[in-house]
Each structure stands twice: as structure tokens, then as C-alpha cells.
Amino acid sequence: MTGSLATAVSWLFVPATRPERFAKAAAGGADVVIIDLEDAVAPADKATARVALREHWPVESPVPVVVRVNAIGTPEATEDLAACRALAPAAVVLPKAESAEDVRAAAEAAGAAVLPLIESARGLVNLAGIVAAGPVVRLLFGSIDLGLDLGVTADAALDPSRSDLVRWSVVGSLPAPVDGVSTAIRDTDAVRRDGARAKAWGFGGKLCIHPVQVPLVHAAFAPPEAEVDWARRVLAADRGGAAAVDGEMIDRPVVERARRILREAERAR
Structure with a gap:
């Protein structure tokens, strides 16, 4: 389903520790479901989350399902990627993607295409190599972690980084990148505003952390x-x-x- 990933607008996160939500999320209108083994799962629950992922994998999902694994170099990454190899998701989301080597290692271990999540200064300066790594489907923007890494609190300070992702996506013949999450879950005006800004900057979609955001993102990216x-x-x-x-x-x-x-x-x- 990598073709669907190329045009997807709404990308909805679901914690791997909440398997009862997998099928509901897949049927809830989002273009892609991201089952999350990383930030949404406490360190003590990582193994339990992988068990839930394997036992409740949404085989009949009507939309692509991808898995956000833990970052390359962390103790959990090897087991996450091995689980993905057995489940064959549409792709793996690779957090803290910082080099072409990271991308290739994840792709080889998971046997799947990779969606690099760019959320560090090192990832930004290595975008040329990352987009050239063969298994890359599309770039995702980790705005919150990037802001922390850069030491900025104003979201507008990340706009030059947004431009970097758009520029390098074009250079790498990749689809338009996917913007980061809006943390104000039920602030509909903020979600619409963030979506409109992302589209204006050249993004083709947006990450969502709650189902209520999905139709707002679709509306923001649809042309008037x-x-x-x-x-x-x-x-x-x-x-x-x-x-x-x-x-x-x-x-x-x-x-x-x-x-x-x-x-x-x-x-x-």
C-alpha cells in the first residue's frame, strides 16, 4: 500500500497498548493508522505493547497501517523491527531518523519501506542522504521533538525546517512531506490553522493524535x-x-x- 501512503493526508496515531482501538481507528476516516510503539508507550510497557501488536494486528484494515518503532540504537528497536518483519506493515515510521544508514538498517531489519520522522538537528542536516536512501516513502516532521532539540518555543521558529523537508522531498522525488501534530487536541480552530499553514508551506498531510482532528485536517488540505x-x-x-x-x-x-x-x-x- 505504499502508493496510498504517497497521497495520504491524515495520519492517526494509536498507542500499541490500546489494541481495542486498532480496528476503530482504521474505520474512523483517517487515511493511515500509525500504531505507536515509541512515545505513546511507557518504557515498562514496551514488551507488553509488542505482544498486543502481534496478537491484535488489524489484518483486514481498509487503510494502510504502519508502525512507529523505537529509534535505531535504542534497546527496543531490534525487537520492534523483528515484530514488523513478521507482521508486514505498509511501512515503519522511524523516529529520530538521522542518516541514510539509520533508514537502511530499519528497512533491512523490518523488511519494509521506511517513513523517516525528522525531529532533530542532525536529521535536518542529513536530509540529502536520508531522501536518497532507497526504501524511503515519504518524510514526516517531528515538530515537537525538533523544537526541544533546537531549544525553541515558538512554533514559527520551525518554519525554516518545514521548508527544508519540502525542498528535499522535491529533490528526492518524494511526495510532499507530512506535518507534525497539533497538541491542542480539541481546539478545532488551532487544528484548522495548523493544517492551512502546513499546506501553504508545501506539505501534503498532517499527523493526528485524536480522531476528532482527522476531518479537520482533511478540510484544511482540500482546496476551496x-x-x-x-x-x-x-x-x-x-x-x-x-x-x-x-x-x-x-x-x-x-x-x-x-x-x-x-x-x-x-x-x-
């Missing part, structure tokens, strides 16, 4: 009807030569932007 109407008029006017729509000259970049808007609108249906 006015944009869809404009895109249709642009394509209708395009004849490969000089043309204008709403007083704007139509050239190749404008036509391609119109096509992208219509693709986004089709996915949002």
Missing part, C-alpha cells in the same frame, strides 16, 4: 471551491499558447498549478 472553479477555467482556456483568465496570463506553471488543485480536489472527495 473558488480555487477549484479557477483551476477548471484555466484548463478550459489552455490551448498551449497565449491566454488569460481573470486578467492573469496562462503559462505552463499556472496550468500545472491548476492541474494540481484538481487532483487535490479529486482526492478530497
